[in-house]
Amino acid sequence: MTDNANVAEAPLLTISGLEVEFPVKGWRRPPFKALKGVSLDILPGETMGLVGESGSGKTTIGRAVLGLAPITAGSITFDGRDTTRLSRTERRALSSDIQVVFQDPYTSLNPAMTIGDILAEPLLTSGIARVAARDRIRELLDQVNLPADAVDRLPREFSGGQRQRVAIARALALRPRLIVCDEPVSALDLSTQARVLDLFIDIQEHTGVAYLFVSHDLSVVRHISHRVAVMYRGEIVETGDAAAVTGAPEHPYTQRLLMAAPVPHPRRQAVRRSERHALLASQRAADAARETVR
Numbered sequence: 001m002t003d004n005a006n007v008a009e010a011p012l013l014t015i016s017g018l019e020v021e022f023p024v025k026g027w028r029r030p031p032f033k034a035l036k037g038v039s040l041d042i043l044p045g046e047t048m049g050l051v052g053e054s055g056s057g058k059t060t061i062g063r064a065v066l067g068l069a070p071i072t073a074g075s076i077t078f079d080g081r082d083t084t085r086l087s088r089t090e091r092r093a094l095s096s097d098i099q100v101v102f103q104d105p106y107t108s109l110n111p112a113m114t115i116g117d118i119l120a121e122p123l124l125t126s127g128i129a130r131v132a133a134r135d136r137i138r139e140l141l142d143q144v145n146l147p148a149d150a151v152d153r154l155p156r157e158f159s160g161g162q163r164q165r166v167a168i169a170r171a172l173a174l175r176p177r178l179i180v181c182d183e184p185v186s187a188l189d190l191s192t193q194a195r196v197l198d199l200f201i202d203i204q205e206h207t208g209v210a211y212l213f214v215s216h217d218l219s220v221v222r223h224i225s226h227r228v229a230v231m232y233r234g235e236i237v238e239t240g241d242a243a244a245v246t247g248a249p250e251h252p253y254t255q256r257l258l259m260a261a262p263v264p265h266p267r268r269q270a271v272r273r274s275e276r277h278a279l280l281a282s283q284r285a286a287d288a289a290r291e292t293v294r
């Protein structure tokens, strides 16, 4: 049961019975099943944390959502449309709605491009005029708390945390409704991690974007998520409200994961999370009221 489940709302993303297989080298060796019937949904404006040990299949789910994994069974529905059956043109159109932030801000930004060019690329490619793109870039830099003069500078002039802010700004450029965040803070030191996580939260509060937030770190996932899904060997073994799953997990694997996790700052997290849930609930109520009027 989730805090926000009392507001009836269609999921933004629904993953149903998803299976992904990778070929294995060797004569007649069966393929490796990386995902074995995964089902998951994400509401608009929600953060779904995906946690699990290395190799459990977290990244593969994110890649499948982005259309980058070999799906052998199941479906992924975004805003009511099955994304596994889209033409190339339809998939390109969808790519503005679903964006990604990768783990490593040192390799995910082209070192030869200025920050301005990096942020302009998705805008110009999608047909936005140069003048409008310039305004949008200024807005994006402001949104991620980077100075306006960053446009003329190269990624190497920035710290890891600042580079990750650039990557977040790039992901936000086309106003996506879902961002797949694949371990976006695990390459950062602890204090930078906290600041970047807070930035993700602030952005969500202002834009209503949903996150599929992949991490091997339970304390990170607990900090940012409304709900959490726990993966183990290609399957989801537990899903529920973040506080419940991380506070009193039911599955023995989650219990082991929790025992291995560092203790977070519970007071700050509890306050933050309840504030966010209250805000999300009021946004949803407003949306529902608007729908009723229509």
Ligand SMILES: Nc1ncnc2c1ncn2[C@@H]1O[C@H](COP(=O)(O)OP(=O)(O)OP(=O)(O)O)[C@@H](O)[C@H]1O
Pocket: 022, 023, 032, 034, 052, 053, 054, 055, 056, 057, 058, 059, 060, 061, 216
């Ligand atoms: N392209 C590929 N070819 C073959 N096997 C793959 C491929 N991509 C992933 N796998 C395998 O699928 C399984 C799940 O990988 P995945 O990267 O999704 O796990 P993960 O939970 O994200 O792990 P990590 O936290 O280490 O990134 C692993 O056993 C991995 O080796």
